[in-house]
Amino acid sequence: MLCSQCNQNEATVHLTEVVGDKMKKVDLCETCAKAKGVSDPAGFALADLLLGLGASQQVEQSTAADGGQISCPSCGFTQTDFKKTGRLGCSECYQAFAEGLEGVLKTMHKGTRHVGKTPKALRQVRDVSDQLKTLQKKLEKSITAEDFEQAAVLRDEIKKLQKRLSEMAL
Numbered sequence: 001m002l003c004s005q006c007n008q009n010e011a012t013v014h015l016t017e018v019v020g021d022k023m024k025k026v027d028l029c030e031t032c033a034k035a036k037g038v039s040d041p042a043g044f045a046l047a048d049l050l051l052g053l054g055a056s057q058q059v060e061q062s063t064a065a066d067g068g069q070i071s072c073p074s075c076g077f078t079q080t081d082f083k084k085t086g087r088l089g090c091s092e093c094y095q096a097f098a099e100g101l102e103g104v105l106k107t108m109h110k111g112t113r114h115v116g117k118t119p120k121a122l123r124q125v126r127d128v129s130d131q132l133k134t135l136q137k138k139l140e141k142s143i144t145a146e147d148f149e150q151a152a153v154l155r156d157e158i159k160k161l162q163k164r165l166s167e168m169a170l
């Protein structure tokens with residue numbers, strides 16, 4: 001079996017990560033294992049295990065491009081601390097390490113902006129409000145184009161949606 005990092009040498013170190021129902025295996029040759037610090041438990045990057053091999057390197061490369069090691073102004077956390085623990089020190093760390101973390105977060109999640117969950121009732125109100133705004137824009141275009149038949153249909157739909165929206169609010 002070849003090393004999953006360099007794809008040249010025979011893999012001698014085998015790591016397995018289980019997250020939920022998914023299992024991820026990483027096979028490394030002796031050279032790549034030493035380069036990643038796998039043979040030295042103190043130097044091993046826990047962030048690489050948690051976020052995939054190369055995650056902490058991504059953070060290092062982006063901060064090295066800025067001219068050295070960056071630290072959080074609030075808690076003093078450094079990229080080395082992140083590499084070893086796989087965690088950030090405080091909420092301000094996200095701003096301090098933003099450039100390097102963006103790529104890491106994109107691979108872990110759907111995006112880099114938290115959208116959270118919305119209660120069903122509120123989501124329905126938002127959907128109806130969005131439909132209402134869209135119909136009002138179409139109505140304005142129809143009036144401007146002097147398509148009064150279409151405008152009358154849109155006006156009726158808008159009235160129905162406004163009634164529905166007022167019923168939801170109760």
